[in-house]
Amino acid sequence: MIDYLRGQLAHLETEYIVLDVQGIGYRVFCPNPYVFAGKSEETITVYIHHHVREDAILLYGFSSREEQKLFRKLIDVSGIGPRVALGILSGGNPDTVVAAIHQENITFLTKLPGIGKKTAQRMILDLKDKLEGLGGTASLFDPVPAGASALQDSVPGWPEAREGLRALGYTDAELDQVWKNLKDQVGVDEPVDSVMKKALKLLYAG
Known part of the structure; x- marks a missing residue:
């Protein structure tokens, strides 16, 4: 099984990157492919989950262990497949997701893509005691960052996306500036x- 790949960024899309490893292009689905943007001249390491099913072999890639x-912990939870787990990580960084599970914060978890109340409860029940060493020290009850409170009313997904971007x-x-262009491109019910x-x-484009 593939644990990581090291190579050069050959192509980038909204859901995946293509990583050139010694002349072979690997399509790797990522939570936020744009974290690798601007690194096409560098050798990068992408940590891989090698997923095999009857009709496909898929690679899911991450910027950190x-x-x-x-x-891998998330896909062990009943009802959470690789695509949903990927959506969870795109909607919140590992620290905030782990913190939400430790704090049994169902309100936060149900705002993540593909997560309803029952799945959030199952995540807490199955994972609360299995996430040692995976962070989770972040507080989910800190004040909203300056400039974000007014935006929360118009696009609820923005403050959470903003927190994820700050973690990057x-x-x-930079985020206040990008919002000026972003606010006309997103709907009020758009997922995080x-x-x-x-x-x-937009940040990558400058």
């Missing part, structure tokens, strides 16, 4: 992962 480990290293100033991917695309 923590994401990879959390993904983007500043509040979709909002985040659109924001990353």
Whole structure:
């Protein structure tokens, strides 16, 4: 089974990247492909979950071991497949997802793509005692970042997407700027992962 791939970014789409490893292009589905944007000249390491089913062999890739480990924990939960687990990680970074499970924060979990109340409860029941070493120190009850409160009323997915982008290293100033272009591209019911991917695309474009 493939555990990681090291190569150069050959292509990037909204759901996956193509990683060139010694002349072979691997399509790798990622929570947020744009975290690899701008690295086409570098050799990058992508941590892999190699998923085999009857009709397909799929590669899911992550920028960190923590994401990879959390993904594997998530797909062990009944009702959560690889696509839903990928959506969870695109809607929240590992620290916030783990914190939500530890704090039994069903409100936060049900805002993640593909997660209803019963699945959120199952996540808490199955994973609360199995996430040691996967972070979760972040508080989900911190004040909303400056500039975000007014946006929450218009597009509920933006504050959560914003938190995920801040965890990737983007500043509040950069996120305030990207919102000016993003707000006309998203709907009021748009999922968090979709909002985040659109924001990353704008951030990459500069």
